[in-house]
Amino acid sequence: xxxxxxxxxxxxxxxxxxxxxxxxxxxxxxxxxxxxxxxxxxxxxxxxxxxxxxxxxxxxxxxxxxxxxxxxxxxxxxxxxxxxxxxxxxxxxxxxxxxxxxxxxxxxxxxxxxxxxxxxxxxxxxxxxxxxxxxxxxxxxxxxxxxxxxxxxxxxxxxxxxxxxxxxxxxxxxxxxxxxxxxxxxxxxxxxxxxxxxxxxxxxxxxxxxxxxxxxxxxxxxxxxxxxxxxxxxxxxxxxxxxxxxxxxxxxxxxxxxxxxxxxxxxxxxxxxxxxxxxxxxxxxxxxxxxxxxxxxxxxxxxxxxxxxxxxxxxxxxxxxxxxxxxxxxxxxxxxxxxxxxxxxxxxxxxxxxxxxxxxxxxxxxxxxxxxxxxxxxxxxxxxxxxxxxxxxxxxxxxxxxxxxxxxxxxxxx
Amino acid sequence: xxxxxxxxxxxxxxxxxxxxxxxxxxxxxxxxxxxxxxxxxxxxxxxxxxxxxxxxxxxxxxxxxxxxxxxxxxxxxxxxxxxxxxxxxxxxxxxxxxxxxxxxxxxxxxxxxxxxxxxxxxxxxxxxxxxxxxxxxxxxxxxxxxxxxxxxxxxxxxxxxxxxxxxxxxxxxxxxxxxxxxxxxxxxxxxxxxxxxxxxxxxxxxxxxxxxxxxxxxxxxxxxxxxxxxxxxxxxxxxxxxxxxxxxxxxxxxxxxxxxxxxxxxxxxxxxxxxxxxxxxxxxxxxxxxxxxxxxxxxxxxxxxxxxxx
Numbered sequence: 048x049x050x051x052x053x054x055x056x057x058x059x060x061x062x063x064x065x066x067x068x069x070x071x072x073x074x075x076x077x078x079x080x081x082x083x084x085x086x087x088x089x090x091x092x093x094x095x096x097x098x099x100x101x102x103x104x105x106x107x108x109x110x111x112x113x114x115x116x117x118x119x120x121x122x123x124x125x126x127x128x129x130x131x132x133x134x135x136x137x138x139x140x141x142x143x144x145x146x147x148x149x150x151x152x153x154x155x156x157x158x159x160x161x162x163x164x165x166x167x168x169x170x171x172x173x174x175x176x177x178x179x180x181x182x183x184x185x186x187x188x189x190x191x192x193x194x195x196x197x198x199x200x201x202x203x204x205x206x207x208x209x210x211x212x213x214x215x216x217x218x219x220x221x222x223x224x225x226x227x228x229x230x231x232x233x234x235x236x237x238x239x240x241x242x243x244x245x246x247x248x249x250x251x252x253x254x255x256x257x258x259x260x261x262x263x264x265x266x267x268x269x270x271x272x273x274x275x276x277x278x279x280x281x282x283x284x285x286x287x288x289x290x291x292x293x294x295x296x297x298x299x300x301x302x303x304x305x306x307x308x309x310x311x312x313x314x315x316x317x318x319x320x321x322x323x324x325x326x327x328x329x330x331x332x333x334x335x336x337x338x339x340x341x342x343x344x345x346x347x348x349x350x351x352x353x354x355x356x357x358x359x360x361x362x363x364x365x366x367x368x369x370x371x372x373x374x375x376x377x378x379x380x381x382x383x384x385x386x387x388x389x390x391x392x393x394x395x396x397x398x399x400x401x402x403x404x405x406x407x408x409x410x411x412x413x414x415x416x417x418x419x420x421x422x423x424x425x426x427x428x429x430x431x432x433x434x435x436x437x438x439x440x441x442x443x444x445x446x447x448x449x450x451x452x453x454x455x456x457x458x459x460x461x
Numbered sequence: 462x463x464x465x466x467x468x469x470x471x472x473x474x475x476x477x478x479x480x481x482x483x484x485x486x487x488x489x490x491x492x493x494x495x496x497x498x499x500x501x502x503x504x505x506x507x508x509x510x511x512x513x514x515x516x517x518x519x520x521x522x523x524x525x526x527x528x529x530x531x532x533x534x535x536x537x538x539x540x541x542x543x544x545x546x547x548x549x550x551x552x553x554x555x556x557x558x559x560x561x562x563x564x565x566x567x568x569x570x571x572x573x574x575x576x577x578x579x580x581x582x583x584x585x586x587x588x589x590x591x592x593x594x595x596x597x598x599x600x601x602x603x604x605x606x607x608x609x610x611x612x613x614x615x616x617x618x619x620x621x622x623x624x625x626x627x628x629x630x631x632x633x634x635x636x637x638x639x640x641x642x643x644x645x646x647x648x649x650x651x652x653x654x655x656x657x658x659x660x661x662x663x664x665x666x667x668x669x670x671x672x673x674x675x676x677x678x679x680x681x682x683x684x685x686x687x688x689x690x691x692x693x694x695x696x697x698x699x700x701x702x703x704x705x706x707x708x709x710x711x712x713x714x715x716x717x718x719x720x721x722x723x724x725x726x727x728x729x730x731x732x733x734x735x736x737x738x739x740x741x742x743x744x745x746x747x748x749x750x751x752x753x754x755x756x757x758x759x760x761x762x763x764x765x766x767x768x769x770x771x
Contacts (some may be wrong), residue, residue: 173734180524180736198736202525269632279735316719329697335611446525453727454545461548461720 073437130210131382132161140164140380140387143175144190152399155388161383168262172370173449179204179375184272187378188388192233192370193227193440194278200234205373207232212385215392219409222433223369226440236388238371239406241342242425242436243278246349248337250356259361260286261338270337272327274328275456277448278366278439280305282340283312285363285437306451313459331356342368343424346404350420367436370410475710511749518742525736535743544745546727553724554751556642557707561699564646569691576652576661577687589738591651594614598648602715605644609634609716636718644712647703660694661687696763698730704752724748 060236125133142148142164149166151158167184168312172191176198178184189205199205210216210233218226227235245261247254254261259282262271273279283305284294289357292300328345330336332354339345349356372388374381397413400406406416407425414428426432442448516522520531538544571590575583593601610612616630625631633642664687672682710725717726724744731741 171734173736177524177733177736177738198525275734313719333612364713446736448738450731450737451736453730453737456719456722456730457545457549457727459719460717461545461552 050364073239079404093426109421123247123396124365128382131396132386135380135383136162137164137380137383138162140188140383141184141186141190142190142387143167143169143179143184143186144188145169148190154387154397155395155399157387161386164383166389173445176204185377186376186378187375187384188236188372189373189375191373192368193237193438194276194368194442194445196227196235197438197443198445199373200229204376205234206376206378207234208236208388209372209385213392214388215389215410216393217394218394218412220411220423220433221430222436222438223371223409223440226369226438227371234373236372236392237369237409238392239342239400239404239408240367240369240425240433240438241406243282243340243366243368244343244345244346244358245361246331246339246341246356246358248334248355249328250339250355254359257362258286258357259340259359259363259366260288261359263312263315264338267295267316267338270335271315272330272336272339273313273316274340277445278368278442279309279455280451281366281437281439281442285361285366288362295437295439295441297448302451307456309452311432313455316459342406343421345419346424347420359411365436365440367433368439369409407432465751478770494650504732511746514552514742516743517738520739520748522740529645539740539743539747544740546740549722549727550724550744550751553709556723557703557709559647560642560645560706561703562655563642564649565657565700566700567646568650569695571650572654572657572661572691572694573687576658576664583662591700594651598711599715601648602644602712605640605647606635606716609643611635636716637720638717640716641709641713641721641723644716645706645709648712649702649706653702656697656701657691657694658699660691664690690725692763696759700756700759703755707752708748717755 051411066121096143114298128447140161144166146168147153157164168187168393169189172195174190176195177188178187180202189199191199208216213236216233216236220240222239223240224233227233227237246258247261252267255264261267262273263286264271280297280302281294283289284291284297284301289301289305289308291297291305297305324345327339327341329334330340331345331349343358346356346358372391374384374388378384392410394410394413397408397410398416400408401413401416401421402418405421407421408428411428411430414422416427421427517524518535519533520529520535523530542548575587575590579586585736606613610616611630611632611634613635615634616625619625620627620630645738668686668690669682672686673679677685680750706753707723708725708728709723710729713721713723717723727746728741728744728748731737731744757764
């Protein structure tokens with residue numbers, strides 16, 4: 048040849064072409080195994096280069112085949128994440144969550160890559176806290192609402208998440224992530240949030256002021272419903288007349304005053320402290336109940352039904368709640384838990400939460416929801432939407448408030 | 462000298478004694494092994510759990526680290542009425558008493574009819590009586606809400622018949638103290654009937670014939686013969702209702718509202734949402750003690766009544 052290299056014989060060419068075909072066939076599999084697609088490349092090809100490359104790559108493929116057949120471990124070093132995942136048995140991942148969370152659309156993309164996790168159903172955030180504290184169940188992930196945050200962290204039940212293992216964490220609402228961190232540790236990954244709004248039948252009642260005080264209005268005695276929860280001390284604590292400095296953490300003296308206030312006021316609640324959303328919704332629709340304290344999901348449902356229902360934006364500022372995931376202190380499936388929670392707060396999962404349940408979701412990118420009211424009311428996608436909201440996640444000494452709440456209920460029954 | 466006969470008699474006697482002793486030993490072993498299962502059961506499912514509850518009530522065991530250590534403070538607060546739970550206990554006691562008495566009074570004639578009058582149809586009728594109770598408990602309770610609700614069957618009928626104005630239904634029928642007692646009564650009646658039915662069916666009818674032969678009227682025969690003999694069934698029935706009712710929390714949750722809250726509801730809440738196992742344990746133990754004392758008193762009373770009668 049003109050460049051002085053030895054010409055390639057036809058026989059050699061056929062041999063090389065055969066090797067080339069072998070390598071070409073094996074390359075995608077080898078690259079796929081490394082988790083990469085075949086890189087596009089532009090190469091100036093000469094016969095020698097072709098021969099050298101084909102020989103080298105063929106040898107590599109053969110060596111890999113030998114290793115695979117012989118069952119020897121590959122010599123490549125795994126990342127801590129991959130090594131962790133390999134060391135765990137993903138099928139043992141146990142998630143303690145409200146019923147329904149086991150539906151894979153709420154954690155898309157996980158199932159194809161890892162084994163099916165197990166689920167156990169919680170019967171409420173506080174009841175599950177007690178069960179966990181007693182060791183009645185030992186999950187890896189726990190999904191309560193975060194009024195239990197202070198107790199769960201103080202009791203050492205949970206450990207911080209490693210947010211570097213949760214790529215979707217960067218997209219979560221900073222107000223929610225801040226409320227669920229302590230001392231720089233991210234103890235919980237928020238999934239959803241809601242505002243606790245006072246609503247009323249606009250055709251049957253005209254509120255005197257824009258305030259949570261509508262729920263304590265004695266003119267509405269017998270026609271108001273409350274929820275069965277200690278958060279009523281926060282609601283009552285927000286009223287200017289009760290003069291509580293921090294409704295999320297009242298002092299002993301403030302709490303005593305609130306207990307007396309609540310004992311007086313609970314008598315206007317007609318029958319039930321509702322825990323049954325459907326009945327409450329029906330009562331509001333029929334006018335049996337005129338005012339209630341609900342999550343926006345109920346307001347949206349009633350609006351859809353054509354009920355003349357309005358909500359108040361309280362001058363005291365909204366109360367809000369959020370729910371999500373804790374990593375248990377003795378979680379066995381540490382890395383699988385991170386993979387699962389990453390899937391559970393992805394944009395697709397967040398959209399499912401908003402579309403199916405009408406809750407606000409924590410992922411700021413998940414704004415393409417079916418119901419535009421959610422964007423308007425809940426401020427989906429707006430990192431500042433929860434500024435000034437009293438998040439129940441920040442409630443302190445909830446056990447004290449729960450005790451006081453039970454006493455209020457008992458006093459109403461006496 | 463000791464004769465051969467004496468020697469053989471002595472050996473016979475000692476042999477017999479040995480046999481008797483070995484028989485007694487065997488009987489002891491059998492008795493002990495027969496007792497082991499129920500005693501073990503009691504130990505495992507009564508003594509140990511109650512001991513744990515006692516330990517929680519005084520702080521020997523704690524659920525959360527914030528609790529104040531070993532003390533009788535929670536007992537003191539409860540017993541001196543510093544919190545509301547003693548009043549709630551009195552209220553629940555009153556409700557349970559009313560329910561138990563009313564239910565026993567209502568169930569007694571039914572049991573009497575089935576045992577003494579229904580004759581060959583008694584078991585078919587008994588089956589009919591308990592047939593509704595083959596359905597789910599929750600559904601039966603919810604059915605009462607449908608019947609008694611603001612827009613329930615009763616109110617709808619009253620409004621339709623003009624006895625109440627439109628938009629002015631009777632309030633408080635679906636939730637409150639009265640609905641709790643109605644539903645509990647409804648739930649317990651068939652179960653209450655059974656012990657009384659069993660007591661009456663096993664009664665010696667010849668006693669009634671004897672009373673009639675001696676000139677007693679049917680009413681007198683009932684009071685002097687039937688009723689005293691059915692009394693153990695009546696007492697058993699009473700406790701069958703009273704004990705679960707005083708600690709009831711499911712029915713109050715469904716139809717109690719704020720007014721129907723009971724002692725059992727408080728225990729449920731303290732162990733559940735309140736996470737206050739210490740107060741919950743104090744209340745639970747108090748309930749056990751109260752029921753135990755009451756049961757003892759009643760048993761004494763019944764025994765005393767029988768003695769006085771005889």
